[in-house]
Amino acid sequence: MINVLFVCLGNICRSPAAEGIFIKLVKDNNLEHLIKVDSAGTSGYHTGQESDIRMRKTAARKGYKLLSRSRQFTVHDFRNFDFILAMDESNYSDILKLDLNNKFKDKVFLVTDFSTNYTGQDVPDPYYGGEEGFYTVIKILEESCIGFLDYLKLKL
Ligand code: 4NP
16 A cells, blocks of 8 residues: 655645545555545644635535545654655655654655656645636646556556
């Protein structure tokens, strides 16, 4: 089993979208028995909440159902997951700040590291912006998730 965790700040917009997109991709490839998917936020601001309604609506228009509830990233996630994929550089460095003994750096990536067109770029935080930002999130994540699954397939 490969365990994958997507991480953003609030775990109500970008990482739940990544989780929903990747779950669908895994299902469409008949790989549910091999890949488990979850998401978390570096902050606990929205713990227990459903994904942001704007993110859910935009995702639904693109065919993705977002069902997760917000939870905060914890140090236990370093052991429980094989791949920890951050949405932006700030999430990435906040995650690594919790890796006190520098043991888990090899598991932590920027989600766009697996993208072709957005390599190394942040998935922009859509929370304080307009509707377009939510479509941008989906567009970058769809492409990055396809790249990531292609990468995982080489390991299965
Ligand atoms: P996310 O978006 O990190 O993609 O879930 C945000 C959600 C909430 C806040 C910031 C970003 N906030 O400041 O409450």
